[in-house]
Amino acid sequence: MSAGRLRVPARARRGEVIEIRLLLEHPMENGFRRDTLGRAVPKNIINTLVARYDGREILRAEFGTGIAANPYLAFFTRATASGEVVVSWVDDAGLAGEVRAPIEVG
Amino acid sequence: MRRRRFLQISGAGVAAVALPLRAQQLLPAHDLQPLIRGIAGAAEPMPGRIRIVLPQLAENGNSVPLEIRVDSPMTATDHVRSVHVFAERNPRPLVASFRFGPDAGRTQLTTRIRLAGSQRVVALAVLSDGSCWTDGAEVVVTSAACLDEMSL
Numbered sequence: 567m568s569a570g571r572l573r574v575p576a577r578a579r580r581g582e583v584i585e586i587r588l589l590l591e592h593p594m595e596n597g598f599r600r601d602t603l604g605r606a607v608p609k610n611i612i613n614t615l616v617a618r619y620d621g622r623e624i625l626r627a628e629f630g631t632g633i634a635a636n637p638y639l640a641f642f643t644r645a646t647a648s649g650e651v652v653v654s655w656v657d658d659a660g661l662a663g664e665v666r667a668p669i670e671v672g
Numbered sequence: 673m674r675r676r677r678f679l680q681i682s683g684a685g686v687a688a689v690a691l692p693l694r695a696q697q698l699l700p701a702h703d704l705q706p707l708i709r710g711i712a713g714a715a716e717p718m719p720g721r722i723r724i725v726l727p728q729l730a731e732n733g734n735s736v737p738l739e740i741r742v743d744s745p746m747t748a749t750d751h752v753r754s755v756h757v758f759a760e761r762n763p764r765p766l767v768a769s770f771r772f773g774p775d776a777g778r779t780q781l782t783t784r785i786r787l788a789g790s791q792r793v794v795a796l797a798v799l800s801d802g803s804c805w806t807d808g809a810e811v812v813v814t815s816a817a818c819l820d821e822m823s824l
Contacts, residue, residue, distance in 0.1 A: 583777035596786070598763060624773045625781075632759050632767030634735040634784040634817075641770075644746075644777030 572653055572665040578645035580671050586617065587640045588653055590663070596631035610658045612637060619669075620649030645671045699788060701760040708796055708806070711756055711769075717796055717806040722755070724795040726809045733787040733817035742779035742797045742805070746772075752779040753798045761791035774800075786817035 570590040578584050590612065597609025609631065617625040624643045643651075648671045654664040708717060725739040742752045751774045757767040767785050779797075787793070794808040 596763075619775075622773060622775065624776055626771040628769040628771075630766050630768055631764050632757070632762050632786050634786050638782070638784050640782040642776060642778040642780055644775050646775065 570653065570655075570663055570665040572651065572667045574651050574667045574669050576668075577670045577672065580645060580647075582645045583642050584645050584669070585640060585642055586651060588617075588638070588665070590637045590655065592636060592657065594629075594631070594633055594635045594637065598631075612655045612657045615639070615653065615655040617641070617643075617651065617653045619643055619651045620647050645669065647671055699761050699763065701791065702762075702765040704758050704760055704765060704794060707758060707766060708794075711754075711796060711798065712804040713802075715798075715802055715804040717804040719806060721799075721805040722795055722797040722807045724757075724793060724807045724809050726793055726811050728810070729812045729814070730787065731814045733789065733813040733815055735784045736787050736811065736813070737782065738785050738793070739782045740780070740795050744779055744799065746774065746776055746779060748774050749800065751776070751800045753800055755779070755781070756796045756798075757785070758794045758796070759785065759787055759791060760794070762786070762788045767793075787811060787813045789813055789816040 570588060573587040575584050592612050594612065595607050595610045599607045601607055611631055612629055615627040616623060625641050648669065650666050650668050652664065652666045654662065656662045721743045723741045726736060730736040740755055742755060744750065744752045752772050755770045758765050759767050770781060772779055790812045792808050792810050794806060797805045
């Protein structure tokens with residue numbers, strides 16, 4: 567239900583600032599919409615997203631209903647050691663997702 | 673007489689065209705001050721160090737590209753703690769909050785937001801020394817998000 571794509575450079579020099587790009591598949595229902603039968607569609611958004619690199623938290627995002635459907639997020643981090651970038655999230659329905667990508671630092 | 677009749681008809685036409693524009697402004701702007709004060713605490717937000725980049729004109733309020741940059745060395749002692757985004761005419765004005773680790777390297781992020789009509793979008797950065805910085809941008813939205821179904 568909620569999948570994601572994560573893009574990080576495969577290799578980086580130590581100390582280099584690298585861009586991490588993330589695209590999630592999620593309707594981000596804001597709770598104001600009605601379906602074709604006029605029933606209110608309950609609010610269901612990805613409310614929390616955490617990015618970790620080599621075990622350390624590099625970004626924590628708390629989303630509101632003002633984030634567009636299929637959230638896109640690009641941010642930066644400093645390449646310190648070879649390791650994995652792990653992004654995990656959870657929505658209002660309690661559904662969690664996770665994407666990972668390795669990075670080699672030389 | 674004919675001229676008066678023409679004016680009446682054309683006047684009605686102008687009103688009909690103006691109506692959808694007015695419909696977009698149904699929601700009054702939230703006062704962001706209590707929200708900002710709740711995050712900034714005693715610190716007075718100052719202009720500078722943070723920059724918010726949005727298109728001046730957005731055709732579709734459902735997805736408006738947003739970029740935020742904060743000028744900071746991002747070291748263990750001097751870094752950006754958090755960045756918050758507010759849209760005063762959205763039904764829920766707090767769009768998102770981002771918390772950074774000191775290793776972020778560069779505090780710059782890009783995302784896509786929803787805007788329920790033309791409005792001012794405000795960003796607030798809280799730094800590790802407790803200082804707060806703010807910036808805002810006006811966006812004209814041709815087709816608003818969120819409220820379309822509600823206002824019908």
